[in-house]
Amino acid sequence: MVNNIPIFGRFLALFVFCFFLAACDQTSSQTSLLKIGQVEKNNSGWPRSIMTREGLLTLDKQPSRIVSTSVTLSGTLLAINAPLVASGATMANTSVAAEQGFMRQWANVADERGVIPLYQTEPNAEAIIKANPDLIIISATGGDSALKLYDQLKDIAPILVIGYDDKSWIQLADILGNILGLEEQAKTITQRFEKSLKETKSMITLPPQPTTAMVYYQDGTGANIWTTESAQGRILQELGFTIADIPESVKGNISMGMRNDIVIATGERFPDAVTGNSVLLFSASKDREKAFKENHYLRETSAVKNNQVFAVGDDTFRLDYYSATNLLKQLQTQFGHQTHVQ
Incomplete structure (x- = not known):
């Protein structure tokens, strides 16, 4: 009987270890079931995870200094009142862009909120790092994508890689609102637009x-x-x-x-x-x-x-x-x- 106790103990330890591995594997499996753009939230609100084209990104707390390398995504970030401190820009003083290279439709909003232009057209890693971001947002595709800097920036701050080539701006606002903890702001702005959309459809x-x-x-x-x-x-x-x-x-x-x-x-x-x-x-x-x-x-x-x-x-x-x-x-x-x- 005494000789059987260590054997039983080893079997019990092995069982517990296997159960632990199974539980871990289940958690990993659940996370891996997220599709690109889907957000998973902790019951308390944070952390939050999103599946990106570069893999799973987890944010432990709400970002307070966001840098956008995409002039396309910056407009939506401003619309949901995200804490955007700096943004990539395009060629300045054109029919579509104002003096700082920001899009004319939101250049005044960016100026009022103190958003600084990082660079014009060509992505600059040094400028991004200097802005001291706690989240960097990069477009997955398009002429304003800074994806080539991903490896240089991934150790500076968490990077959210998101595509806009297969989404409406409303879908982008919903995804960004969910991962950034700005759900209500995103909901308000999209509902306002959808009301205007219905009014326009009825009058044209x-x-x-x-x-x-x-x-x-x-x-x-x-x-x-x-x-x-x-x-x-x-x-x-x-x-x-x-x-x-x-x-x-x-x-x-x-x-x-x-x-x-x-x-x-x-x-x-x-x-x-x-x-x-x-x-x-x-x-x-x-x-x-x-x-x-x-x-x-x-x-x-x-x-x-x-x-x-x-x-x-x-x-x-x-x-x-x-x-x-x-x-x-x-x-x-x-x-x-x-x-x-x-």
Whole structure:
């Protein structure tokens, strides 16, 4: 009997150890079930975890000094009142950007909150580090992505890598609100916009459908055409627009990386991509309508022949709460009676 006690003890220890491993494996399995963009919260609020394209990110407490390397994401961060202290910027003093390189639709808001520009266009690791962030936000794709600096910055502060090429700004606001502890702020701003969206839908008469929506190149050689998965395409569809199909023969240019929100159409393939009975020109003012209609290569497209080409504003390339609200105003002006959108 005495000789059996150590054996029993060893079996008991082995059982407890195996049970512990199983429990750990279950916890790991539950966490790994998170899809990209999904947030898991502790019952007390913190910590919070989010699955990113670079793996699981866990924040132990609410960030207080956020640095955004993406000028696209910065607008949404400002809209939900995130503690944004610095942001990457784009080329300054253009039709879309103000003096500091911030997007015109929210440049004044950034100035009022003391947000500093880190750099213009080309990501700078030293500038990001100097801002002393407790969270760095990087876009997974797009011209404003600083993903190439990930390895340099990952030991400086937690990094949230998030894509905007397959989400509306409302979806981004929801995800960012959940991981940053700003759920109520995100809910308030999205509900306000959705109310304006419904009002706009009720007051406009759509141009002939379907619609090709695009950013038309200044030199007239092509365009970035918005897909149904783009933030722009999603808003248009909610308003009742039908996004025109883009022929497979046009697709294939991945010079901007693999993206879900745009199809790049240039050269001889460009006219084949303009299949809509109407065309909406994003990131464009009224003068771009004339330039588009006078493009020799586009004269046989349905939209040009029937004079159904419309510019919808300089600030509609990168959508956030501010620019999306301005887009609604533009559409009201083009296709309905003008009214105030809050």
